[in-house]
Amino acid sequence: MSKHRYILEPYKAGINSRYTCPNCQQIKKFSLYIDTVTGKHVHPTVGRCDRESNCGNHYTPKQYFQENNIPFDTLQFNQYTPRPIATKAKPISFIPDEDFKASLTDHEKNHFVKFLISLFGFKIASDLIRDYFIGTSKHWDGATVFWQIDIKGKVRTGKIIQYEIIDSVDSIIGEDCKRNKTNFPPVYWVHSALKIADFKQCFFGEHLLIDKTKPVAIVESEKTAVIASIYRPQFIWLAAGSKEGLSAEKCSVLKGRTVVLFPDIDGFEKWSSKANELSHIAKFNVFDLLELKATEAERMQQLDIADYLIKLNLEDFTERKSEYPNPPQTVQAIFKSAKFEHPTSIEYFSEHEHPKPECWEQEIEELENYFKSIELPTQPVILNSCKKISNCSSFIETNIATVKANNGKSTFLPYLNRLQELKQILTINLKQHECK
Numbered sequence: 296m297s298k299h300r301y302i303l304e305p306y307k308a309g310i311n312s313r314y315t316c317p318n319c320q321q322i323k324k325f326s327l328y329i330d331t332v333t334g335k336h337v338h339p340t341v342g343r344c345d346r347e348s349n350c351g352n353h354y355t356p357k358q359y360f361q362e363n364n365i366p367f368d369t370l371q372f373n374q375y376t377p378r379p380i381a382t383k384a385k386p387i388s389f390i391p392d393e394d395f396k397a398s399l400t401d402h403e404k405n406h407f408v409k410f411l412i413s414l415f416g417f418k419i420a421s422d423l424i425r426d427y428f429i430g431t432s433k434h435w436d437g438a439t440v441f442w443q444i445d446i447k448g449k450v451r452t453g454k455i456i457q458y459e460i461i462d463s464v465d466s467i468i469g470e471d472c473k474r475n476k477t478n479f480p481p482v483y484w485v486h487s488a489l490k491i492a493d494f495k496q497c498f499f500g501e502h503l504l505i506d507k508t509k510p511v512a513i514v515e516s517e518k519t520a521v522i523a524s525i526y527r528p529q530f531i532w533l534a535a536g537s538k539e540g541l542s543a544e545k546c547s548v549l550k551g552r553t554v555v556l557f558p559d560i561d562g563f564e565k566w567s568s569k570a571n572e573l574s575h576i577a578k579f580n581v582f583d584l585l586e587l588k589a590t591e592a593e594r595m596q597q598l599d600i601a602d603y604l605i606k607l608n609l610e611d612f613t614e615r616k617s618e619y620p621n622p623p624q625t626v627q628a629i630f631k632s633a634k635f636e637h638p639t640s641i642e643y644f645s646e647h648e649h650p651k652p653e654c655w656e657q658e659i660e661e662l663e664n665y666f667k668s669i670e671l672p673t674q675p676v677i678l679n680s681c682k683k684i685s686n687c688s689s690f691i692e693t694n695i696a697t698v699k700a701n702n703g704k705s706t707f708l709p710y711l712n713r714l715q716e717l718k719q720i721l722t723i724n725l726k727q728h729e730c731k
Contacts, residue, residue, distance in 0.1 A: 318352035398430030406437035453485035499534035
C-alpha cells in the first residue's frame with residue numbers, strides 16, 4: 296500500500312492516464328490524483344500539469360477538500376483516515392512590470408480590439424482597453440492578452456488568445472469574434488511564455504472590485520465580461536476563465552458582496568451548485584433566462600450572455616450615443632475612416648513621452664479641495680460614453696480612498712484620471728450655469 300492515500304496516477308503504457316490540463320489546455324499533459332483506496336480520481340481538476348510545460352498548475356487533494364469545505368474526518372474511508380500533510384506554500388510569482396506595460400501597445404493590430412471597435416466605436420473600445428488593461432501579444436498574430444490583476448493591483452498572470460472575426464450565415468448571431476482553435480494549445484499563458492512557474496489565478500477584472508458601490512456579475516469568458524460591461528454598466532463584470540473557475544479561494548474577494556452568476560448555456564447546473572457551495576462567502580444569484588429560453592440550435596452553439604447582447608441596439612442601454620453610432624461594417628473601413636487612438640491611461644505607460652508620476656499627493660490634495668469647495672450635483676453625471684455616476688459623493692469618496700491607498704501605482708492611475716475627468720465636467724457645468 297502507498298504511504299499516502301492520494302497519489303498522482305502512475306503512467307501506464309497503452310492506457311490513457313494523461314489528460315487535458317484545465318489551466319493551460321494542453322492535452323495529455325495533466326496527471327490526476329487518485330484515491331489509492333477506491334482507485335478513483337479525486338476530481339477532474341485535482342492534479343499536476345507536466346513540469347516541462349511551464350504551466351505551473353498543481354492543485355492538490357488537500358486544497359480541493361479545503362476549498363470545498365470537506366473536512367478530512369468526515370470522509371468515509373474503507374481502510375484508514377488520511378492525515379493532512381503539512382506543506383510549505385510556494386511563493387506566488389507575478390508578472391514583471393516591464394512585460395505588462397509592453398503589452399499595452401499595438402492595439403491597432405489586435406483582432407479582439409478591432410471587433411470591439413466594430414461593435415462600439417473608437418471611444419468606447421478605448422475605454423474598455425483602459426478599464427480592463429487589454430493587452431496585445433506577439434505570440435500569435437493579432438493575439439489578445441487578458442491580464443489577471445488582483446484586488447491589490449498585482450498582475451497575477453495573463454491569458455493569451457487569438458481571435459478571428461467571423462461572419463457566417465450559419466451563425467445564430469451573425470458576425471462574431473471566435474477563438475482560433477487551430478492554435479495548439481488554443482489558450483497560452485504569459486507565465487509559460489516567460490518561463491515563470493508557480494502562479495495563482497484570480498478573476499479577470501478583479502482589480503475593479505476596489506469599487507464597492509456596485510453588485511458583481513461573473514461570466515465564464517473574458518470576452519463576455521468586457522462586452523457585457525457596456526450593456527449593463529451597473530455591475531462590475533468579472534470572468535472566471537472557465538466553468539471550473541469558481542473556487543472558494545478565488546471567490547474570497549467577494550466576501551459580503553451581492554453576486555450574479557451568468558453561466559454559459561451548458562453551465563447552468565454546475566454554477567447553480569457552486570452558488571450553493573459558496574453561499575457562506577457572498578449572496579449568489581444565478582441568471583436562468585438562457586437556461587429557460589434557449590433553443591436547441593443555441594444550445595448546440597453553447598452561447599453566452601454576450602452573444603445575445605450584441606444582437607441588441609446599444610442605444611437602448613446607454614443614455615449617451617457612442618462616438619460612431621453607425622460603425623462601418625468591416626474593420627478595414629474603420630481604419631480607413633479614422634486613425635486609431637490609444638486611450639489616455641495607456642499613454643501614461645510611455646515613459647519617454649509621459650513620465651510616470653511617482654507621487655500623486657499634490658493632485659489628490661487639489662482634487663479634495665476642489666470637491667469640498669463646490670456643491671456636488673444630486674443628479675446623475677455622465678462621465679464618459681460608458682460610465683454614469685449615480686452618486687457623486689460616494690464616487691468621489693471611493694476613488695479618493697483608492698488613489699490614496701495606491702499612491703503612484705500605475706495600475707490605479709485610471710481612478711485618478713476619473714476624478715480629474717469629473718472635476719473637468721463639473722467645472723464646465725458650473726461655468727455654463729454662471730453664464731445663464
